[in-house]
Amino acid sequence: MRENSPLVFKYADIVAEGGLSLELEPDPAGYADLYDLPVAVNKVRLELALTVGPDSVFLAGKVRAELRLECSRCAEPLVRSFEDSFDEVYPDTVEYIDTRELIRETAGLLAPMKVLCSENCRGRCLVCGANRNRLVCACKTEKASPFEALKGLKLPEGGKPRKKKKDI
Ligand SMILES: [Zn+2]
Ligand SMILES: [Zn+2]
Numbered sequence: 001m002r003e004n005s006p007l008v009f010k011y012a013d014i015v016a017e018g019g020l021s022l023e024l025e026p027d028p029a030g031y032a033d034l035y036d037l038p039v040a041v042n043k044v045r046l047e048l049a050l051t052v053g054p055d056s057v058f059l060a061g062k063v064r065a066e067l068r069l070e071c072s073r074c075a076e077p078l079v080r081s082f083e084d085s086f087d088e089v090y091p092d093t094v095e096y097i098d099t100r101e102l103i104r105e106t107a108g109l110l111a112p113m114k115v116l117c118s119e120n121c122r123g124r125c126l127v128c129g130a131n132r133n134r135l136v137c138a139c140k141t142e143k144a145s146p147f148e149a150l151k152g153l154k155l156p157e158g159g160k161p162r163k164k165k166k167d168i
Contacts (some may be wrong), residue, residue, distance in 0.1 A: 021032055023046065031065070038070040039067055041107075043166040044063065062084070067079070071121055073116055078117055
């Protein structure tokens with residue numbers, strides 16, 4: 001069924017057309033299995049550019065996906081978009097240029113390990129589970145914060161947070 005997928009191209013056709021560039025929005029259901037709940041795929045958008053070289057075809061692509069996620073701190077649902085690009089070279093010995101696996105691999109790595117509804121998210125009360133962004137519960141949090149002891153500590157300069165995946 002390779003010929004029936006809009007993500008599989010006949011090498012000879014691409015050469016005959018002198019390359020190809022296209023944008024498409026495939027059915028997100030085809031990507032649903034890439035993530036486990038609570039992460040789910042809302043929308044997928046693809047950009048593909050096939051460039052014909054002397055003895056190969058070069059593919060440059062971009063996957064953009066709108067994902068449903070949960071805040072890692074308060075567990076509220078979120079919708080965020082992420083994108084990443086990929087490329088590949090197909091030698092003239094192939095009959096088909098099948099981009100499906102590459103696209104799925106890229107799409108499957110878009111969700112970050114951790115996502116916050118806001119940098120200032122206050123999380124949930126450990127006692128009653130109330131979302132502290134919305135209400136202040138009356139629970140006693142008698143335990144001192146584990147960060148209390150660090151307060152007097154001077155942190156070295158330049159302790160930058162690690163680079164995060166592009167969040168758009
Ligand atoms: Zn949150
Ligand atoms: Zn509480």
